[in-house]
Amino acid sequence: MKKILIIEDDRDNREELSVLLSCSGYEAQYTDKFDRVVEDVAKNSPDLVLLDIDLPGVDGKEILRDIRKKSEVPVIMVTGSQREADEIFSFGYGADDYVTKPYNPTLLLLRINNIFKRTSVSEDSIEYMGLKINPVRNTMTDPSGKEIVLTKNENLILCHLIGKRGTIVSRDELMDHLWNNSEFINDNTLTVNVSRLRAKLESAGVTDAIETRKGLGYVLR
Amino acid sequence: MKIGIYFKDRLCGLTAILLLCVMVSAVLWCFSVDIHAIVITVFLILITFGFDIFMEIRSKKRFLEALYENAHSIDKAYLVLETINEPEYSEGKFLYELLLHINTSMAEEVKNIKKESSEFRDYIELWIHEVKLPLSAMNLKLTNLIRKELSSGDEESAVRIADYRKLLSLIHVTQGYLEQIMYYSRLEVSSKDYHLSAVSVNSLIKEVAVMNRENVSDKEVSLNVLPIDTDVNVITDDKWMVFIIGQLISNSLKYKRAEDAVIDLKVGRPSENLVEIKVRDNGIGIPAADLDMVFEKSFTGENGRHYSESTGMGLYIVKTLCERLGHEVRIDSVQGQWTEVTITIGINDYLETAVK
Numbered sequence: 001m002k003k004i005l006i007i008e009d010d011r012d013n014r015e016e017l018s019v020l021l022s023c024s025g026y027e028a029q030y031t032d033k034f035d036r037v038v039e040d041v042a043k044n045s046p047d048l049v050l051l052d053i054d055l056p057g058v059d060g061k062e063i064l065r066d067i068r069k070k071s072e073v074p075v076i077m078v079t080g081s082q083r084e085a086d087e088i089f090s091f092g093y094g095a096d097d098y099v100t101k102p103y104n105p106t107l108l109l110l111r112i113n114n115i116f117k118r119t120s121v122s123e124d125s126i127e128y129m130g131l132k133i134n135p136v137r138n139t140m141t142d143p144s145g146k147e148i149v150l151t152k153n154e155n156l157i158l159c160h161l162i163g164k165r166g167t168i169v170s171r172d173e174l175m176d177h178l179w180n181n182s183e184f185i186n187d188n189t190l191t192v193n194v195s196r197l198r199a200k201l202e203s204a205g206v207t208d209a210i211e212t213r214k215g216l217g218y219v220l221r
Numbered sequence: 222m223k224i225g226i227y228f229k230d231r232l233c234g235l236t237a238i239l240l241l242c243v244m245v246s247a248v249l250w251c252f253s254v255d256i257h258a259i260v261i262t263v264f265l266i267l268i269t270f271g272f273d274i275f276m277e278i279r280s281k282k283r284f285l286e287a288l289y290e291n292a293h294s295i296d297k298a299y300l301v302l303e304t305i306n307e308p309e310y311s312e313g314k315f316l317y318e319l320l321l322h323i324n325t326s327m328a329e330e331v332k333n334i335k336k337e338s339s340e341f342r343d344y345i346e347l348w349i350h351e352v353k354l355p356l357s358a359m360n361l362k363l364t365n366l367i368r369k370e371l372s373s374g375d376e377e378s379a380v381r382i383a384d385y386r387k388l389l390s391l392i393h394v395t396q397g398y399l400e401q402i403m404y405y406s407r408l409e410v411s412s413k414d415y416h417l418s419a420v421s422v423n424s425l426i427k428e429v430a431v432m433n434r435e436n437v438s439d440k441e442v443s444l445n446v447l448p449i450d451t452d453v454n455v456i457t458d459d460k461w462m463v464f465i466i467g468q469l470i471s472n473s474l475k476y477k478r479a480e481d482a483v484i485d486l487k488v489g490r491p492s493e494n495l496v497e498i499k500v501r502d503n504g505i506g507i508p509a510a511d512l513d514m515v516f517e518k519s520f521t522g523e524n525g526r527h528y529s530e531s532t533g534m535g536l537y538i539v540k541t542l543c544e545r546l547g548h549e550v551r552i553d554s555v556q557g558q559w560t561e562v563t564i565t566i567g568i569n570d571y572l573e574t575a576v577k
Contacts, residue, residue, distance in 0.1 A: 016361035102357035105364040215379025
C-alpha cells in the first residue's frame with residue numbers, strides 16, 4: 001500500500017484528507033509538528049508528500065527545498081493562497097504538482113494517481129473475468145482470442161471500474177475521471193456509454209458485469 | 222491669461238493716478254507755471270507709477286501664468302507646485318506657502334486613506350484565505366460522507382447522497398463568490414500579480430471545463446468543449462484566464478434557460494494574428510438597451526431585477542482583468558435566445574519567443 005504523508009496545519013482539513021486517502025486505498029499519515037518535517041520524511045519514507053505552503057512559523061517552500069536535498073519523493077504542494085510567486089518557486093524547488101484550496105477531492109485523487117502511474121511502470125494489459133483489456137490500444141480480447149474495440153470513453157470507464165472492482169463508483173466520480181481525460185460528456189452520454197460497454201462485455205461472454213445502483217452509481221462485479 | 226485682468230483690479234488706483242495728474246496740473250496752472258513744466262511733471266508722475274505697475278504686473282504674471290499653464294498641462298494638477306519656482310513678491314510668497322500647506326494636508330489625508338484601504342485589502346486577502354480552510358474541509362467531509370454512503374449502499378443512501386450533493390453544490394457557489402472578491406480586491410494592485418507565459422489555448426479551455434464540471438452538472442447544463450484543430454500558444458496568465466472564463470460560465474449558468482440549456486466553450490482563429498475564446502449559451506439573453514453597459518461596475522440591468530444573484534461585478538472584473546492582460550472582450554446577445562462573450566487575444570511571435 002502506498003504511503004502518503006500529509007503536512008497540513010488546519011486540523012479539519014488534515015483529518016478529512018486522511019480519511020479520504022485511507023478510503024481510497026492509501027496509507028495516510030499526518031503530523032502536527034512542523035519543525036522536524038524533513039526528519040519525518042526521512043524517517044517514514046513515504047511514497048508521496050502533500051505539503052501545505054502556509055504553515056505556522058515555517059514556509060512550506062523552504063521545507064520542500066530541504067526535502068529535495070535528501071530525497072526524490074514526489075511532492076504535491078497544497079495552498080490556500082493564490083500567489084503566483086508561490087507556484088513558481090514551488091516548481092523551481094522541485095514540486096511535482098501544485099493544488100490550490102479548496103480543491104475538488106476527486107481531482108486531487110486523480111492527480112495523486114497520475115504521479116504514482118508516472119513513477120511506476122504502467123501495466124500493458126489488465127485481466128478481468130478471463131478478458132484481457134489493453135488500455136493503450138483501446139481493445140479487449142475475449143478468451144477465444146477475438147478482439148473487441150472499445151471507444152476511448154468505454155475504455156476509460158471500464159479501467160476505472162476495474163480499479164474499484166466490487167465497490168460502488170458514483171457517476172460524479174466517473175464524470176470527473178472522463179473530463180479529466182478531455183472527454184467532456186454530459187449525464188445522458190455517460191448512461192449511453194455505460195450501456196454500450198455493458199453490451200460489449202456481454203458479447204465477450206461476461207453478462208451482468210456492471211450493475212446499476214439507483215441514485216448511487218455503478219458496481220463492477 | 223489676458224493682461225486685462227491685471228488692470229481690472231487696479232481700476233481704482235489708475236483712476237487715482239489720473240486724478241492726481243489732473244489736480245497737480247490744475248494747481249500748477251493756477252500758479253501760472255509754464256505749460257512745458259506742467260507736461261513734464263505729469264509725464265514724470267506717469268513714468269514713476271507706470272514703472273511700479275509694470276514691475277508688479279511682470280512678477281505676478283510670471284508666477285500666475287506658470288501656475289495656470291502647468292496646472293492645466295500635467296495630468297496630476299496637485300503636483301503643480303513642484304514645477305514652478307517660489308515667486309519673489311510677498312503676496313505671491315504668501316499664496317505659494319498657502320498652497321504648499323493645503324497640498325501637504327491633502328497628501329496626508331490621501332496617505333491615510335491609502336493606508337486604510339491597503340490594510341483593508343490585506344485583511345480581505347487574509348480573510349479569504351481563512352474562509353477557504355473550513356470550505357475546503359467541508360468539501361472533503363462531504364466527499365467522504367458520500368463515499369461512506371456509497372460503500373454501505375443501502376436503501377436510504379441515495380437520499381442522503383442527494384442531500385450531500387446539494388450541499389457540495391452550495392459550497393461550489395460560495396467558492397465562486399470567494400474567487401470573485403479575491404480578484405476584485407486585487408484589481409487595483411494586480412499589475413504586480415500576474416505572470417505571463419505561453420499558454421496553449423486548447424489546454425486552457427480543457428482546464429476551465431474540468432474546474433467547472435461540477436457547477437455545470439449541478440445545474441444540469443451541457444457544456445460543449447470545442448478546441449481548435451491546430452492548437453496555438455498565446456501569451457497570457459493562465460490562472461487569470463481560468464478565473465475569467467469560469468466567471469463567464471457561471472453567468473451562463475445563472476441566466477440559463479429552463480430546459481435543454483447548453484454552453485459552448487470554443488476556440489476560434491479569426492485571422493493569422495488573433496485567437497478568440499468564446500463562451501456562448503442559449504440562455505435568456507440580454508436586452509439590447511443593456512448590452513452596452515454590462516461591463517460597467519455594479520450594473521445589473523433588467524436581468525438583475527429578476528435575478529437576486531446579480532451583483533453587477535462579474536463582468537466588470539472580467540473586463541478589467543482582460544484590459545490588464547491586453548485582451549479584448551466583447552459581448553453579443555439576442556434577448557430570449559443567446560449570449561456570446563468573446564475574448565480576443567493577439568498572437569505576437571516576438572513576445573512568444575521572449576517569454577520562452
